[in-house]
Amino acid sequence: MPALVAAEPALVTASYGRHYLVRPAQTGGELIAVSRGKRTDACVGDVVSIRRTGEGQAVIESISPRRNQILRSDQWRSKLLAANVDQVGVVLAGDPPFSEELLLRILCAASVAGVPVALIANKIDLGEAHAAIRARLDACRALGLPVFEIAARGSASRVRDTLRGWLERRTTLLVGQSGMGKSTLVNTLVPDADLRTQAISTALATGRHTTTFTRLFDLPEAVATDARLIDTPGFQTFGIAHLSASQLAHAMPEFAPLLGRCRFNDCTHRGEPGCAVRAATEAGNIDARRFQLYGRLVEETLSAPSRPRP
Ligand SMILES: Nc1nc2c(ncn2[C@@H]2O[C@H](COP(=O)(O)OP(=O)(O)O)[C@@H](O)[C@H]2O)c(=O)[nH]1
Ligand SMILES: [Mg+2]
Ligand SMILES: [Zn+2]
Structure with a gap:
């Protein structure tokens, strides 16, 4: 790689497999970029450091820390x-x-x-x-x-x-x-x-x-x-194997006032005795459909043999 070419910041504006479009912060426009070596995990919205390799082309050298x-x-x-x-x-x-x-x-x-x-x-x-x-x-x-x-x-x-x-x-x-x-x-x-x-x-x-x-x-x-x-491309499934049961429970805003009130402090709010979330659902204070779907998602996440964590 021509080390004489300076590194520049750029925004990733499109991704398809390992091919990207990036927009250099200084010049604007769009370059076609590939990621170097193992750094293949850039995505749209990433701020990256690139080096130009030719007319309209660049390599992605590093990815800036993401805020989300x-x-x-x-x-x-x-x-x-x-x-x-x-x-x-x-x-x-x-x-x-x-x-x-x-x-x-x-x-x-x-x-x-x-x-x-x-x-x-x-x-x-x-x-x-x-x-x-x-x-x-x-x-x-x-x-x-x-x-x-x-x-x-x-x-x-x-x-x-x-x-x-x-x-x-x-x-x-x-x-x-x-x-x-x-x-x-x-x-x-x-x-x-x-x-x-x-x-x-x-x-x-x-x-x-x-x-x-x-x-x-x-x-x-x-x-x-x-x-x-x-x-983004449309999809029919959205896997959440990277989420834990506890993260799922915290993602349910209607559960928030009840968390910590179940009999078991590792309650997953499915069938456990003394579950405050289930009691609230049975009392009609939590939407039964969401509670049921939540249970299904927890089931799935608990049965995943290994969870890829980013
Ligand atoms: N009646 C109606 N049909 C719509 C509306 N918006 C999209 N469609 C139709 O819904 C179908 C799917 O739309 P599309 O934009 O391709 O959906 P996508 O798969 O989510 O990208 C097409 O036949 C559209 O014409 C709308 O506001 N009203
Ligand atoms: Mg579409
Ligand atoms: Zn519970």
């Missing part, structure tokens, strides 16, 4: 979605019906990462389907989650007006189950997203036009000031 990272994992491996984000937006809808379990998984992962979440309930124009999820959205609101209601395929200016204040001056990680309308929303917020996506596809040689990579967009001033949006 969002990842999903199964028992074999974990996958970084993004780092250094201010908030997560979960796009969901009534048609097809969103998976509340998937939502809870995302909420838990974000909570453990210390990143606030808002829900973006899309397709409100589908009146009946939207009415069917209203009670579940209210349950989320009752826990303090902001819920925005939009029709991404409807009026762009209305969508922008609804989300502007929440997006401004922040980096938002947008996630969603396939079919919820995330791509439609991204296109509403970033008018040239498709064009840019095609350019990235070519640059990273992914050979596809679908969003199989994660990508950071700067939102146009007209949409929101000083705002960035990280778009």
Whole structure:
């Protein structure tokens, strides 16, 4: 490597396998970068140190410490979605019906990462389907989650007006189950997203036009000031093998006043006798659906043979 080339700070703006796009802080623009040696774990939102290796090309030499990272994992491996984000937006809808379990998984992962979440309930124009999820959205609101209601395929200016204040001056990680309308929303917020996506596809040689990579967009001033949006590929599962049972319990805000009140201090709040959380659920003070889903997630995390810890 040409040691004469100075190291520069840059922001990772796209990732596909071990290929990245990075934006040098000093010059702007985008370079294609590969990570050197074993440092293959950079992700979108990372601040990295790069060295230019040729026209439009660079290597990533090191990754700056992250203030947070969002990842999903199964028992074999974990996958970084993004780092250094201010908030997560979960796009969901009534048609097809969103998976509340998937939502809870995302909420838990974000909570453990210390990143606030808002829900973006899309397709409100589908009146009946939207009415069917209203009670579940209210349950989320009752826990303090902001819920925005939009029709991404409807009026762009209305969508922008609804989300502007929440997006401004922040980096938002947008996630969603396939079919919820995330791509439609991204296109509403970033008018040239498709064009840019095609350019990235070519640059990273992914050979596809679908969003199989994660990508950071700067939102146009007209949409929101000083705002960035990280778009992720849609997914159907969200593994949380990296979370412990105790982390899951702490990720449930409605459990908080009860923790420490169970008979056993290592209570996992499933079937143990004298469980204050279960008692509160039976008394109708905790949403039974969330309690049941929590139990399922704890089960899964306790039965994972080994947990990849980042
Ligand atoms: N009725 C309605 N359909 C929508 C809306 N937003 C997206 N869709 C449709 O939902 C389907 C999935 O949208 P897409 O953006 O590809 O979802 P993604 O898989 O989450 O990226 C498409 O047929 C969209 O046209 C909306 O606000 N209202
Ligand atoms: Mg999509
Ligand atoms: Zn308990």
